[in-house]
Amino acid sequence: MSDGMDQGKADAVLINSHLDSIHSSPGAADGALAVGVMIECLRVLANTPGWEPKHAVIFSFNNAEESLLDGSRLFSTQHPIASTCDL
Numbered sequence: 001m002s003d004g005m006d007q008g009k010a011d012a013v014l015i016n017s018h019l020d021s022i023h024s025s026p027g028a029a030d031g032a033l034a035v036g037v038m039i040e041c042l043r044v045l046a047n048t049p050g051w052e053p054k055h056a057v058i059f060s061f062n063n064a065e066e067s068l069l070d071g072s073r074l075f076s077t078q079h080p081i082a083s084t085c086d087l
Contacts, residue, residue: 012056014085015041018071020063035061058085 017034042059045051058081062071076082
């Protein structure tokens with residue numbers, strides 16, 4: 001989510017969670033809870049009349065978190081927009 005301005009894109013806010021869980025876990029208390037909160041935040045922000053973000057808001061739903069944080073690490077080190085995020 002962004003207003004499209006260069007300043008907003010330069011200082012993006014990253015909201016991150018993972019979709020995977022360990023094999024012995026039902027997953028709901030691990031990744032699914034945070035994913036649900038992120039989806040609800042996205043819904044509220046997108047449907048708030050007149051809301052115009054000053055900075056881009058990036059919602060990252062990644063995978064491979066339970067295997068040495070691979071999803072987060074790959075985003076922060078290899079994604080083209082990672083350098084715009086305040087991590």
